[in-house]
Amino acid sequence: MTLKKTRLWVLLAAFAAAPAFAQNIAVVNGTPIPKARVDALVEQLVHQGQQDSPQLQAAVREELINREILMQEAARRGIPNRPDVKAQVAVAQQTVVLRALIEDFVKNNQPTDAEVKARYDTLVKDAGGKEYHLHHILVDNEQQAQDLIAKIKAGASFEDLAKQYSKDPGSGKNGGDLDWSDPKAYVPEFAAAAEKLQKGQMTDTPVHTQFGWHIIRLDDTRDITPPPLEQVRAQIVQQIQQEKLQAFEENLRKNAKVQ
Known part of the structure; x- marks a missing residue:
C-alpha cells in the first residue's frame, strides 16, 4: 500500500513539473535556458529582417546553448566580477x-488624426508658392555670357548654345534644361534673377554666382501641388512622435535634480 502511494506522489510531482520544464529549451550543466530568451532573440532577428521559421528557431536554440556554455566558463574564471565588465x-x-x-512612450502617445491633419495643413501652407521651369547657360566669364546673349537675341538657339558652351554638366547636355523646381532651391543670386523674369523672358545681362556667369530663361511657372495626406502620413506621424518624445525627455530633465 505504501509503495503504491509513493509511486502516485512521484507521478503527481512529475506531472506538476512538466509545464515548468516545457518553458525551458535546454538545461546546460543544471542551468535552464528559458524559452522566453529564445522568443526575445527570435523577435530581434525578425525585426532585423530575418524570417521566423523552424530553422531559425533551431539555430537560435543552438546559439543560446553555446552562449550558456561560454557564460558558465566566463563565470568560472570570474570575468563577470571584473569592474570593466560590470x-x-x-x-x-x-x-x-x-x-x-521609448517604445512604451511612443506606443501610448500616438498622434491623433486631428494632430496629423493639422500638421499637414501647416506644411501645405508653408510650402505654398510656385515652381519654375528654367533653362540656363553657365560660362566662366562675363564677356562670353554677354556674347551668347547677343547671339540668342539675334536668333541663335538657346538650347544649341547651351549644349555647346554651358559648363553645367547636368543641364548642358539637355540644352540647359533645369526642369521644374522651387527657385529657393538655387543660390540666392540665381533665384532672385529668375523670379524677376516673365514667362518666355531671358535675362538681359549675365547673372554672377559662385559657379560662374549665367544666362537664365524662364519657360513657365505653376503652383506647387502638395502630395496627398495619405502619401506623407507616415512621415508626419514620425515627426510628431519625435517631437513628443523630445518634449517628454526635456520635461523629465527640467524636473530632475542634478548636482
Whole structure:
C-alpha cells in the first residue's frame, strides 16, 4: 500500500513539473535556458529582417546553448566580477531598458488624426508658392555670357548654345534644361534673377554666382501641388512622435535634480 502511494506522489510531482520544464529549451550543466530568451532573440532577428521559421528557431536554440556554455566558463574564471565588465553590462542593461521606455512612450502617445491633419495643413501652407521651369547657360566669364546673349537675341538657339558652351554638366547636355523646381532651391543670386523674369523672358545681362556667369530663361511657372495626406502620413506621424518624445525627455530633465 505504501509503495503504491509513493509511486502516485512521484507521478503527481512529475506531472506538476512538466509545464515548468516545457518553458525551458535546454538545461546546460543544471542551468535552464528559458524559452522566453529564445522568443526575445527570435523577435530581434525578425525585426532585423530575418524570417521566423523552424530553422531559425533551431539555430537560435543552438546559439543560446553555446552562449550558456561560454557564460558558465566566463563565470568560472570570474570575468563577470571584473569592474570593466560590470560597467559595460550596466551600460548594456541601461540601453535595453531605455529602448523599452521609448517604445512604451511612443506606443501610448500616438498622434491623433486631428494632430496629423493639422500638421499637414501647416506644411501645405508653408510650402505654398510656385515652381519654375528654367533653362540656363553657365560660362566662366562675363564677356562670353554677354556674347551668347547677343547671339540668342539675334536668333541663335538657346538650347544649341547651351549644349555647346554651358559648363553645367547636368543641364548642358539637355540644352540647359533645369526642369521644374522651387527657385529657393538655387543660390540666392540665381533665384532672385529668375523670379524677376516673365514667362518666355531671358535675362538681359549675365547673372554672377559662385559657379560662374549665367544666362537664365524662364519657360513657365505653376503652383506647387502638395502630395496627398495619405502619401506623407507616415512621415508626419514620425515627426510628431519625435517631437513628443523630445518634449517628454526635456520635461523629465527640467524636473530632475542634478548636482
